[in-house]
Structure formats: structure tokens, C-alpha cells
Amino acid sequence: MDQISKFQRVQYPLDSNAYKILDEIGVGVSATVYKAICVPMNSTLVAIKCIDLDQSRSDLDSIRRETKTMSLLSHPNILESHCSFTVDRHLWMVMPFMSAGSLQSIISSSFPDGLPEPCIAVVLKEILNALSYLHDQGHIHRDVKAGNILIDSNGKVKLADFGVSASIYELNTLERSSSLSSSSRMRLTDLAGTPYWMAPEVIHSHTGYSLKADIWSFGITALELAHGRPPLSHLPPSKSLIMKITKRFRFSDCHDENHKKNRKNKKFSKAFKAMVASCLDQDPSKRPSAAKLLKNSVF
Numbered sequence: 041m042d043q044i045s046k047f048q049r050v051q052y053p054l055d056s057n058a059y060k061i062l063d064e065i066g067v068g069v070s071a072t073v074y075k076a077i078c079v080p081m082n083s084t085l086v087a088i089k090c091i092d093l094d095q096s097r098s099d100l101d102s103i104r105r106e107t108k109t110m111s112l113l114s115h116p117n118i119l120e121s122h123c124s125f126t127v128d129r130h131l132w133m134v135m136p137f138m139s140a141g142s143l144q145s146i147i148s149s150s151f152p153d154g155l156p157e158p159c160i161a162v163v164l165k166e167i168l169n170a171l172s173y174l175h176d177q178g179h180i181h182r183d184v185k186a187g188n189i190l191i192d193s194n195g196k197v198k199l200a201d202f203g204v205s206a207s208i209y210e211l212n213t214l215e216r217s218s219s220l221s222s223s224s225r226m227r228l229t230d231l232a233g234t235p236y237w238m239a240p241e242v243i244h245s246h247t248g249y250s251l252k253a254d255i256w257s258f259g260i261t262a263l264e265l266a267h268g269r270p271p272l273s274h275l276p277p278s279k280s281l282i283m284k285i286t287k288r289f290r291f292s293d294c295h296d297e298n299h300k301k302n303r304k305n306k307k308f309s310k311a312f313k314a315m316v317a318s319c320l321d322q323d324p325s326k327r328p329s330a331a332k333l334l335k336n337s338v339f
């Protein structure tokens with residue numbers, strides 16, 4: 041496995057007979073993910089995302105986006121796709137197997153009240169490296185959350201799930217905005233992501249949004265890791281969206297509420313709280329970039 045991963049683009053076989061399915065890992069909206077081995081490659085462990093093309097007929101764009109984005113990007117903190125091919129009416133996407141699963145599953149099984157600050161900082165730094173690279177390439181992930189952060193057997197942290205990601209250079213879903221800087225001249229207007237992690241300007245999508253929407257979701261993910269669940273998750277998703285756009289969601293309320301509950305075992309530094317608060321500024325232009333966050337003393 042290590043031997044193979046040293047070589048950047050090893051050609052994995054585009055033939056389903058080369059893979060032996062071992063277990064089902066999980067089921068998403070229109071895909072099932074399996075643990076498998078690639079027999080001709082020393083039985084290397086892989087994960088295969090099996091997408092039913094009939095069931096997701098209306099969403100072929102997102103499948104195309106996910107496979108294209110994953111094959112073009114190359115960064116140690118971004119889950120790559122080894123290859124993809126069709127098998128009957130299914131698309132098989134072959135990826136590295138991330139044996140420890142998602143951070144969300146680790147938290148819900150072993151740390152329901154959240155992780156300690158030093159652990160959170162280690163993981164979030166890796167995610168910031170991924171976001172900084174993605175944003176430099178003009179990509180917005182649009183679904184940053186603990187459920188999309190995967191960990192492998194060596195503790196490597198990777199950002200996954202590019203099904204709703206977008207490029208700020210693709211014009212079809214974007215509007216031009218001359219007042220923005222050159223790196224974010226395009227603004228997205230479609231609603232994408234998961235409600236509790238969604239930035240207010242994404243919900244108000246007619247006004248447009250850009251890379252800083254990921255920074256909001258990154259801030260919510262920090263709170264999710266700190267407290268075991270994202271803020272407002274006790275409310276139905278639609279109500280959480282309303283709270284955000286009516287500005288009734290404030291960082292201080294959320295942190296204080298959780299802090300009181302866990303006063304004994306939860307201590308977060310001032311620097312950590314200030315870092316999260318800066319990501320959750322209602323004004324996207326005031327949120328720091330991923331590159332700037334990497335210089336924060338928390339990391």
C-alpha cells in the first residue's frame with residue numbers, strides 16, 4: 041500500500057473483475073460505498089463508491105463534477121480517485137480506503153461531547169491545507185463538515201465528497217461580479233450543502249456567494265468537533281436556516297450554551313474561540329481566508 045501510494049498516478053485497472061468486494065461501508069443518497077481489494081495490485085485495499093446511474097439520472101451533473109474534480113486535484117489532504125468506470129448501469133469510483141471512517145462517525149461512537157482542543161487543532165490544520173489548495177485552484181467545496189473528513193489507518197486526514205463542489209471559473213451556474221477580487225470574480229447562486237453548516241449568504245443565494253462560504257462551514261465544523269454536534273442541530277433544518285438569515289444565530293450564544301453544559305471538562309482557549317468567531321462573521325469579506333487561518337496561533 042505504502043509502496044503504491046508513493047507513486048502519484050498509478051493506473052488502477054478499469055475492469056470490475058480486478059476488484060474483490062469485501063464489505064459494505066455505507067449507503068449514501070444514490071451510492072453505496074464498499075471496502076474492496078484490487079487483486080492485481082498486491083490486493084491493495086480500496087473503497088469503491090458504486091453510483092446507480094438510473095437512480096441518479098437527474099443528477100448526472102453532480103456525478104460528473106465529483107469524478108472530474110477528484111481526478112484533477114492532487115493534494116495530500118484531499119481524497120483522490122484512483123480511477124472510475126461504468127459497470128452495467130453503475131459508475132464505480134475507486135478511491136483509497138480510509139479505514140478509520142469519517143470524523144463524524146468517530147465522534148458519535150467515541151466522543152459524543154466533542155474532542156479536546158489540541159486534537160481539533162491538528163485535524164483542522166489539515167483541512168485548512170486542503171481548503172487553501174482548493175481555493176487557490178478556484179474550487180469551492182460547499183459541504184465542509186465532520187462527515188466529509190475521512191481518516192486512514194495512519195491517521196492521515198482527507199477532505200472528501202466533491203459531489204456539490206463547484207469551480208468559480210465555470211460560468212453555467214455563476215454570475216459575474218466585477219466588484220470582486222480577481223480570484224473570486226465569479227459568484228455562485230445555487231443552494232448547495234447541508235443546512236446546519238451552510239453560510240447565511242448561501243441561503244440568501246440570490247445575492248451570490250464565493251470561497252468564503254467554505255470558511256463559514258469550516259467554523260461550524262470546528263464547533264461540531266468541539267461539542268459533538270453543529271450549532272442549531274436541535275432545531276429542524278429549515279428552522280436553523282431561518283435563524284441564520286434573520287441573524288438570530290450568534291457565535292457567542294452557541295458557544296456559551298455548550299460551554300455551560302460542559303463547564304467541567306470543556307476548556308477552549310480564547311484564541312480558539314476568536315478564530316472560530318472570525319470564521320462565523322455574517323459578512324463573508326471579513327472572514328479570513330484559509331491561507332490566513334493557517335497563520336493563526338491556534339494551528
Ligand SMILES: Nc1ncnc2c1ncn2[C@@H]1O[C@H](COP(=O)(O)OP(=O)(O)OP(=O)(O)O)[C@@H](O)[C@H]1O
Pocket residue numbers: 065066067068069070071072073087089119135136137138139141142187190200201203
Ligand atoms: N474512501 C472511503 N473510505 C472509507 N469510507 C468511505 C470512503 N468514502 C466514503 N466512505 C464512507 O461511506 C459512507 C457513504 O459515503 P457517501 O459519500 O456515498 O455518502 P454520504 O456522505 O453518507 O451521503 P451523500 O450521498 O449525501 O454524499 C460514509 O459513511 C462515508 O464515511
